Amino acid sequence: MKKLMCAEAKQIDLVDYLASLGHRPQKVRNQDYWYLSPLREEKTPSFKVNRQLNVWYDHGTGKGGDLIDFGTLYFGCSVSDLLDRLSHHQPAPSLSLHPPTHASRQHSGPASFAGERKDASGSRIVILDARPLAEPSLLEYLQKRCIPLEIATRFCKEVDFLLYGEKRTVIGFRNNAGGYELRSGNFKGSSSPKDVTFIDNHAGEITVFEGFFSFLSFQTINNNQQDTVSNCLILNSLSFFEKSRPLMEQHGKVHLVLDRDAAGIHHTQKTLQWDRDKYQDRSDFYHGHKDLNEWLVHHHHSQKEPQRLRRRP
Template structure:
């Protein structure tokens, strides 16, 4: 089958394409389709597709572009790999195509994505400062997530960053490339560059987490153990899962603590197909819960409730 050309791929309707990947808009306003970002975890939709322009913009990362820009980020692959992937999916499901844009090919207009300008100084997350955790609202947020401050302080910092001209203070979890995963009660995002976080405790086994709150939960659950924790890999995005295979393959056993949502379970199944002896699904431990932190919060509250009942009895 003949591969799609890049120009043809850019004309595929983004809304149709996202639907084929299982992503549905949370709200639609005129030509703007708002999604929970397919590129990261979030609870408030901040990923916008302008269907008329057939472009996207992710407010949480300040990135945007056309379908090719999205696909290479989503699958963490090259343009050539994406075009091959798209060709294999044609004609089923049949994507609708947008007519070619009439912008001048020699000197295209300044990039405007989903009605937003890409990578303007205001739209980028700019890290201002990183220091030990001390802001009370952040400590309260950790308590709400049932993570002891002493554990969070070992791996996280209090980070100030600037976005759209406004300063925010959040919990920052640094990755191997120097970027941060950024969280507080009202914000979930990341600064560039995006990468994995590898914690080397010099063991022969490794535990793999999707997000850093699951990693902190693992540290919390095992905090009374005398033996050192196993090596840990925090993906910070499932897009790094296959990219990290070479690292994971170096270990005798790989324990998977991925989210129990569709994407997490699909990646777990994929690893078990690679090698069912090396890769071990540990998500049964938090069966019925979204992830390990969700289990920890529920378990903590259940224990407190049991203690209250015990005192009444």
């Protein structure tokens, strides 16, 4: 089977391709197709595809681009791996091709994704202020997700940011590059630069989390338990998984607390192929739940004391 080239892959119709992945538009306005973002969780569709230009833009993260940009983020893979995937999909009649458009040509002005202008920083989210958590609605949100304020304040800030002229206040979790993962009851996004968060406790083992609420849940379950101390790596996106392998390999044991969805399970299984002795799948602890926080919320009102997430010897 002939492998697709990048130029050919970029001509695959994005709407058809998203449909092949199980994503359907929530609304359609002329050439604009609006989706619940395939790249993150949300309740209001903010992921737009302009079918005429065959490009996408995610308003929650300020990221956008063509099918190559989307596919590498969605699968957390390299361009070469994505082209292999697309080559196997190509015979499917649902993946129609777009003729080249004028919008795909190089130009000197600011990049335009799905009809949205991107500023020079690569993100429309502008951080205004960061301070200790105090906003009542955010404290209520933490309580709903069963994260004690004492733990949240150790790792998170209350962050004001500007998005398309609108000021919002959310919970912010800082990454190694100075950007923030941003969450509230009605918002999920991130500011640039996007990166992992590594917490160095000078331990010989590391526990790897997909998102920071799983990390906060881990801290909640194991609060004040000294034998659970390890270094912690919060990926903030599975797209950083492969890039984080050298850091993980520096540790004697790597405990994986990834989501129990298709992407999380895929990445967990991949590490077991790397080294089954070094990498340990810990997701059996929250079997039947999407992630560790969902398990914590589900068991919060149980009269039984939550069992500790013990590491295997």
